[in-house]
Amino acid sequence: MHRIATKPGDLDSERKLEGVRQTPADILFISTADTELSGLAQNWGNRFRKKAVLTLRLMQANPLQHPDVAEHYADHVLCKAKLAIFRLHGGYGYFPHLLDEILHIKSHGAKTRILVLPGTDEWDPELMKFNDYAEPVVRKIFAYFREGGTDNIERAAEAAELLLENKTEGFPEALKIPTFGWLERKSAIKNNISVNNTKQTKLSTSPTSLSSRQETEIGRVWITFYRALQQTGDMAVVEALTDGLKNHGLEVSSFYAYSLRETEAQEELLRKAENDPPDAILTMQSFSIGRMDERSQAGLSFLEKLNCPVIQVPTSTEDMEAWQKNPRGFSASNAAMSVVLPETDGRLFSTVVGFKQEQEEAPELEFRSKRLAPEAKQIEHVAELTKNWVRLRRTVNSDKRIAIILANYPNKDSRLGNGVGLDTPASVITFLKDLVKRGYSVGNIPENGDELIRILQAGITNDLELSYGKIPDQIISRESLFKKIGALPEKSQEILATQWTHEIPDFVPVAGKRFGNIFIGIQPQRGFGLQTQAIYHDPAMSPPPEYLAFYQWIQEDFDAHAVIHFGKHGNLEWLPGRSVALGEDDFPQIALRTIPNLYPFIVNDPGEGAQAKRRASAVIIDHLTPPLTRAGLYDELDRAERLLEEHAHCETLYPERAEELEHEIEHLLEHASWSEEILTPGVKEEDYDPLNALSNHLCELKESQIRSGLHIFGQLPQGDRKIDFLLSLLRMPSTERPGLLQVLLGKESDFDLDTLSIRERDVIEEQSREWIKNELKQSQKTELVKPKLNQKSPSNPLNHQESLQREIKKNTLSGTEGISELRRWLHEILLTRFNRCAEETRNLALALEGRFVSPGPAGAPTRGRIDVLPTGRNFYSVDPRVIPTQTAWRCGQALAEELIEHYRADHGEFPKTTALVIWGTSNMRTGGDDIAQALSLWGCQPVWEPVSGRVVDFEILPLSVLGRPRVDVVLRVSGMFRDSFGDVMRMLSTVPKRLAELDEPEEMNPVRAAWLVDQKRFQDSGNSAVIAKKLAELRVFSSGPGAYGTGLLPLIDAGNWENRADLTEVFLKWGSHAYDSDGTSSEEINLLRQRLSSVEIVHQNQDNREHDILDSDDYFQFQGGLQAAITEIKGSPPATYHGDSSNPEKIKIRTLKEEFNRVFRSRVLNPKWIEGMREHGYKGAFEMAATVDYLFGYDATCDIVADYQYEEVANKLLLDPEQQKFFREHNPLALKDASQRLLEANEREMWENADPETLEALESTILEIQGEVE
Secondary structure (H helix, E strand, O other): OHHHHOEEOOHHHHOOOOOOOOOOOOEEEEEOOHHHHHHHHHHHHHHHHOOOOOOEEEEEOHHHHOHHHHHHHHHHOHHHOOEEEEEEOOHHHHOHHHHHHHHHHHHOOOOOEEEEEEOOOOOOHHHHHHOOOOHHHHHHHHHHHHHOOHHHHHHHHHHHHHHHOOOOOOOOOOOOOOOEEEEOOOOOOOOOOOHHHHHHOOEEOOOOOOOOOOOOOOOEEEEEEEHHHHHHOOOHHHHHHHHHHHHOOOEEEEEEEOOOOOHHHHHHHHHHHHHOOOOEEEEOOOOOOOOOOOOOHHHHHHHHHHOOOEEEOOEOOOOHHHHHHOOOOOOHHHHHHHHHHHHOOOOEEOOOOEEEEEEEEEHHHOEEEEEEEEOHHHHHHHHHHHHHHHHHHHOOHHHOOEEEEEEEOOOOHHHEEEOOOEOHHHHHHHHHHHHHHOOOOOOOOOOOHHHHHHHHHOOOOOOHHHHOOOOOOEEEEHHHHHHHHHOOOHHHHHHHHHHOOOOOOOEEEEOEEEEOOEEEEEOOOOOOOOOOOHHHHOOOOOOOHHHHHHHHHHHHHOOOOEEEEOOOOOOHHHOOOOOOOOOOOOHHHHHHOOOOEEEEEEOOOHHHHHHHHHHHOEEEEEEOOOOEEEOOOOHHHHHHHHHHHHHHHHHHHOHHHHHHHHHHHHHHHHHOHHHHHOOOOOOOHHHOOHHHHHHHHHHHHHHOEEEOOOEOOOOOOOHHHHHHHHHHHHOOOOOOOOOHHHHHHOOOOOOOHHHOOHHHHHHHHHHHHHHHHHHHHHHOOOOOOOOOOOOOOOOOOOOHHHHHHHHHHHHHHHOOHHHHHHHHHHHHHHHHHHHHHHHHHHHHHHHOOOOOOOEEEOOOHHHOOHHHOOOOOEEEOOOHHHOOOHHHHHHHHHHHHHHHHHHHHHHOOOOOEEEEEEOHHHHHHHOOHHHHHHHHHHOEEEEEOOOOOOEEEEEEOOHHHHOOOOOEEEEEEOHHHHHHOHHHHHHHHHHHHHHHOOOOOOOOOHHHHHHHHHHHHHHHOOOOHHHHHHHHHOOEEEOOOOOOOOOHHHHHHHOOOOOHHHHHHHHHHHOOEEEOOOOOEEEOHHHHHHHHOOOOEEEEEEOOOOOOOOOOHHHHHHHHHHHHHHHHHHOOOOEEEEEEOOOOOOOEEEEHHHHHHHHHHHHHOOHHHHHHHHOOHHHHHHHHHHHHHHHHHHHHHHOOOOHHHHHHHHHHHHOOHHHHHHHHHHOHHHHHHHHHHHHHHHHOOOOOOOOHHHHHHHHHHHHHHHHHHO
16 A cells, blocks of 8 residues: 555656657667667668668667657657567666657557666576566567677577568577687777678687787786677777777777676787786776676676776766766766776776767668767776886886875975874885885985974975975976966866966975975865965865976876875865866876876775876775774762762662752752753753753763774774774674674674663673773684583572673683683684785785775665775776665665654644755765665655666655655755765755646645745846746855865964854855756756754764764764754854764654764863874874864854863863873974963854963963964
């Protein structure tokens, strides 16, 4: 009943409507493959042209995905044919309307005989129900096209003629054609030569060994491409690529294959590599070799054995004009097939090298064939990139020059070496020491990370004030820079000349220091710090010429063999330009050009890592997240807990003492500034139990997971941090094993640990740590003693706490079934994976030798994603076609319903309008929790294709099933989400259109209510009815093409704002592009302003505890920016909530203030975190100063920081004597910057009632440090 009641979303009707102008014919051949159609145009066209009694039409199938086009074609062409043959890649999942139309016309008397064949080499039994022939006949016809080649195409024509004669026997057998082979010599085929001339090309499945080649050759490269290109003579791109590589002195071998998944093809490549190993492989083939749902090593091992860079060089299914006009570069389907899926093999993405161009017209077939045409500049880019990878591989280590680039934002000397979760300076030092062992010329290595930073600070940096008067170590001349700029496309030159009018000095300094053949550089600033007013009007501003000079010096003067952008993340991959498949006019490519790019990157951030892979051709070497630990309690929090424990003990036995303790607790809370953080909004006064509220508050703080340090690249956490890290991975149950705490308690996996008392939780936490410690000792033994299975612990009639302790010990020692299962998993899987994370440094060094970096998934380890270990791999993200997954759908539903219920509890009514923040990275980690939440709030659900799991549509739930009003959802999606999830963007933009047209009461459908009002208002403003309708439907907003972020970070950092109105202006400007279901966008600031004027809720989710809202600027930029804008527009703040899905089975919704207080109290002031940061010297102080910045950003946007919280930050984080000593020894500028930020909060009246003594101490600190620096 539930399924029957839903209404389809009909996503396919939002596809581009392409008119089909074709007249009926006797035979129709409809295929998704242009190469196949081109071959048929030559072969069948000639054959049937001679048969006056038979007519033939060829048709590209993709336009028939649109339901209107499919219906028109079926009614006017298909129903009049004698025979129609379909070859459909994706089957029913991609062509439901077309195939349903076949059944429809047949049911209405159409006599057309139908053959529906799979579009790949795999049989699809689902298609048989659309066929008019028995399976043996269909399989015979299928074999002709699966094998391919001219002879089989001719045999297929013979078979088609027999079918027209109603004969189903006597078909010629399909010839077995080699599915792979080598081109022994260069093909002479051009795109204007008949396909029959392919016989001019001599083919061999096993070429003669070329081991006699001269040693003077600089490298050996293979090109792999689809067999269909060779069979149809569509070889122009292969030939151009071959010529381009040869022009760089490379030896080229070309290998065609139906699919690189074939075992025999892989074996042939490995056989050839035994004598002639390649230095690089270029592949033009799409999709993945190993399936994402298998992750079988067998599917990937042959690339690891070949052990060289595998460079993805795709061609587009569209023409060059479409690429030039598309700010995304590739369509969503092209990006999925040719970029995302190949990443799962560990391929390095370059750029597009060829386009489908209409070339040959066959009027009698009413068909224009499309063949691949190379683009010379794109070919040259790829050829030079390949040459540079070969150069890197063939150069001995002692001669290699490597540029290590450290990100620097904000552009201050206190913040050199950005790297989320990473002690970047210490990691660089560790890596330099490894390079020395490998024969690199490194010079004198600084003793530690702090010394490295001091050396860098002594030279030119991005801090203009501190760099004044310093003599640069490296320079590049203005003449050389302008010569390079003069070679850029005219459009790029014009942009630079218009946006950057300042005087360029005769010599441009290059920030950084050389250590032998290693250059450690400071990445230049993006440019908004130089042109602060541009923040208000130009989100897609180009980088300044000095930025290009930095990379030019690395490439030309330093002549680097490779660059390493060390740590998440820099700004190169976020420069303006196409989203993917970049060209010569895109600034990431203009800056980096063709130098090999390696990128150590935190494993839990697939989205921003993918940005570097797709826009800067980066090879990722992922690294571990920092260790997490239980926050615990400290100072007055700890005292309050002890008082509560004593009160609980005395409440029954010693009531008088209990009453005394209540007074002590009351007295403590009266003098504790944090006592107001306990109050829960929405709780009635008569229901408020102060002791219970305090207990719950302390419990939540104590059980919070916080970072206890930073990761150092290639080093495993040791001691207590190792135990903490392993415990953070073992806490959450998964499909592979139970959760450790539940097992030790003898409970089921779904047991709620929050039901334990504070003392019970302490006991089980300590026992968990002891269990891990004992198991680690066991793992050091040469032979692990196997535990006995199924041994049960006897019951114990002692008091509850002692019983608990003994039960845990018995479970631990005796080896119950759950413990045994967990123990096996720990030793056989987790520790094996964990220990291999120490290979991060080794794998980065091997990448510098031009070796293959094995692929691996990305995600949050503590959310049950143990598969992301070991690190040190080239991570990939997620197939965008399956988003949201069914697992994510369940979590998203829970988030939606919990948000609605929380709002109802707080406000007494259902919400009408909600603004959601949706990021690319988080949805890659979770499989689409946020998307699922948006759909659920709307009252919709995804439709998945049963076999592949692809999301093919959505359904609208009727109100009777939904059981509540729909919610009107406004989405602010990140630029990276926009780039990565084209099909999801189309779905999210389509949903409001469908909901607006439903015949439902306006009070139950606020989307429709707003749509009706908006249309009238837009028409009254002078818009046509069509434009008014379109504007009224738009709900999805993001940055404009080529732009990213919200603009608030550079604005706040520059101090170039006066009030919330300024923040609102920038937030609206940077996020005002409204995206329609056809993928187009337009700047609609007034529309966004109007949408936000009715928003009641601002909401954002966080899916793991490996970070929090105060260790990243993105949270205050997006969530804070939304609240600031809505507050400014409406005059009152919205209800702002924070979703916690770190445990998907137990999601939590808190107000933003509650979440802020939780993070502030559990981490920011926690001695565990402070001491952990101190161990990392300069970078630890960096992290503390960053937290102050993000706290300030949240207060600027949300007015969320209380005066007493500023006071605590000042006194405990900055002015505490131990902290002062720490900062001054390791990073005094971080102390100065953080102190200035707090004084700015006071000056802006954000910190209104500051203690004068505190302000004076901060001012004194700043003056002292300024004096020391000068």
